[in-house]
Amino acid sequence: MSKRREELRRKVARGQARARGEAVPGLSPNPAANLIMANAIVRTGSILLRRAVDKRMLRGRYGKDTAEAAAENQGLGSTLTALALSKVAARSSTGAVVVGGGMLAKALYDRRQAKKARAKGDAKILEDAADA
Template sequence: MRKRAISTSAIKQQARKAAGVVAAPTKSLKALADNGGELHGPSPNPATNLVIADIALRTGTTIARRAVERAVLGASYSPRKAKSILKGRTITETLLHGALARVAIGSVPGAIAVGGALIAKTLYDRSRARTARAEGAKDLHEMAKDGAQDA
């Protein structure tokens, strides 16, 4: 009995089919638009769809980030004080945190540098836990006062 050889591409295709993965379309967006094909999204203009997607993703990310920040602070503080602390952050702190996140996301060396710095800071704080806890509580108390004044 002769065995039939199966190519790796045929195996991959069968695996995709079994997993329910649909093959990528072979036509480009320009070809679809030229052929009267329909593009996905609320607008027929792909640039508008990109703007809508960008705004939706940024909004979702911001909401998720705020929820995580409140949850982290909520473990030690009341929801009201946590909200005041988050309102009391300075523009400089917000911009610095955003810049560090972009550096960490931008490249592997950036992620290693930022992650390494955070690990070093955590280990430093743990080595002087009592003093760091007092300093952190003082800083958060000041931020909460600033946030309460803004409200």
């Protein structure tokens, strides 16, 4: 018998043991509830980490208070754009290449337009901080 087939047999046996009422590891005896809880924990951690990185990146240039206000007051459009890009990049290597290439093109374009981009970016950050 092949290793793959034996591995599948073990997985089926574990599933049958759970069906017989044996304990399921996790917070809840319901495996679906455990997955939902784990997903919520991971997403919460991701959001907190992203906010901390955003604040840290802005703090050196704008000061602590302005950086916190700008990071906390991001618009729905930028949040949805970031979500969509991350979903596309995570689904396939082609998507990751396309998103990465787009980010590289945007960075190169901004470097080329440095003065205009710096003034525009400063105005946007200060505007977002003022809205808070």
